[in-house]
Amino acid sequence: MSTRLTVLAAAIGAATVIAVPSALFAWGEVGHRITGEAAALAMPPDMPRFFRGAVRELSYLNPEPDRWRDRAERSADVALDGVNAPDHFINMEMVPPAVLTAALAAPDRYAYFDTIKQAGVEPSKMGFLPFRMLELSQRLREDFRQWRAATDSARPFVEARIIDDAGVLGHYVADGSNPAHTSVQYNGWTGQNPNGYATDRQMHFRFETQYVENHITTADVSPLINATPRVFPDFRRAIDEYLMTTHGQVEQMYKLDKAHPFNATTTDAADKAFVAGRLAAGAQMLRDIWWTAWVTSAAK
Numbered sequence: 501m502s503t504r505l506t507v508l509a510a511a512i513g514a515a516t517v518i519a520v521p522s523a524l525f526a527w528g529e530v531g532h533r534i535t536g537e538a539a540a541l542a543m544p545p546d547m548p549r550f551f552r553g554a555v556r557e558l559s560y561l562n563p564e565p566d567r568w569r570d571r572a573e574r575s576a577d578v579a580l581d582g583v584n585a586p587d588h589f590i591n592m593e594m595v596p597p598a599v600l601t602a603a604l605a606a607p608d609r610y611a612y613f614d615t616i617k618q619a620g621v622e623p624s625k626m627g628f629l630p631f632r633m634l635e636l637s638q639r640l641r642e643d644f645r646q647w648r649a650a651t652d653s654a655r656p657f658v659e660a661r662i663i664d665d666a667g668v669l670g671h672y673v674a675d676g677s678n679p680a681h682t683s684v685q686y687n688g689w690t691g692q693n694p695n696g697y698a699t700d701r702q703m704h705f706r707f708e709t710q711y712v713e714n715h716i717t718t719a720d721v722s723p724l725i726n727a728t729p730r731v732f733p734d735f736r737r738a739i740d741e742y743l744m745t746t747h748g749q750v751e752q753m754y755k756l757d758k759a760h761p762f763n764a765t766t767t768d769a770a771d772k773a774f775v776a777g778r779l780a781a782g783a784q785m786l787r788d789i790w791w792t793a794w795v796t797s798a799a800k
Contacts, residue, residue: 527674527675527677527708527709527712527779527782528708529566530709530712530713530716531709531716532670532674533559533560533562534712534779535670535673535721535786536561536667536674536786537555537558538718538779538783539558539790540552540554540555540558541718542725542783542784542787543729544729547794548647548794551663551794557663558663558666561666561667561670562671564668564671565668568581582624586624586625586628587629588629588672588681589627589629589681589682589686590627590629590630590681590682591686592682592683592743592744592747593683594616594621594626595616595626596619599616603615604630604736604740609631612628612631630676630743633673633676633739633789634739636668636669637735637792638735639669640665640666640789640790641793642797643658643661643662643665643793646658646661647662648797648798666790666793670786673782673786674779674786676739676742676743676746676782676785677742677778677779677782677785678708678746678778679747679749679778680703680704682746683747685754686704687701687702687703688702695758697755697758698757698758706762706763707753707762707775710762710764711762711763711775712775715766715772715775716772721776722783724777724780724784725784725787726784729787729788731788731796732792746781752774753774756768756771756774
């Protein structure tokens with residue numbers, strides 16, 4: 501076993517001993533691991549062998565950015581969480597559609613920040629999820645370029661970097677499949693509520709953690725992933741379309757919750773189909789970003 505795999509195996513073992521509060525995790529630890537595992541299992545055979553063999557690592561790393569939000573560190577100083585937290589979401593309704601379009605077209609997150617700020621909205625409240633996904637997708641492609649050019653002695657180091665970046669990227673892609681991470685209605689309906697949707701401040705946890713932990717497995721998700729990976733002509737456009745599609749599912753999430761609340765005991769088939777479908781959308785998008793980064797890294 502390589503040094504990298506030995507260290508990772510030890511980390512996985514330690515993770516089974518050290519309990520981390522599940523409320524810290526978007527999609528919950530379980531949902532994130534499922535997304536990473538399902539995406540890795542769906543990789544085509546032409547992906548480099550080292551990557552296809554890293555299923556356990558890519559599953560383990562998917563929740564990693566939520567581990568950076570541990571309460572122990574936040575109680576000491578909020579600097580890390582302050583810079584990390586806005587990367588996990590985008591509250592699309594906070595600005596008019598025209599402003600959102602202009603912001604998403606900004607060349608980088610700083611120009612995006614300025615566009616949102618000029619609209620009178622605090623950018624950290626709006627969230628930076630599309631740019632975090634875009635930045636890490638581009639970084640992964642550069643990693644693959646480095647791997648193609650590396651000498652045999654350097655390749656193991658580049659491979660370690662690739663797996664780490666791909667795993668961390670996976671977290672944000674998984675967040676982007678969760679409707680609650682694209683909306684101001686992220687944790688119970690706020691404002692006018694003519695349809696009587698849930699307003700409890702446990703809705704987010706009930707949906708993405710409690711329900712998933714008790715009702716969803718990788719076996720529920722993997723069959724829903726298209727077997728043929730896509731190669732995106734443009735990461736940015738693909739990411740924006742993906743997040744818009746997810747955002748379109750916000751009200752459906754609340755409708756299902758109203759009929760059969762998401763929780764540990766809910767057994768409604770429609771709830772399960774919706775959640776498994778959302779996780780599959782995240783796993784498929786992640787697999788396709790990984791594949792695109794590899795394929796397009798060969799371009800001169």
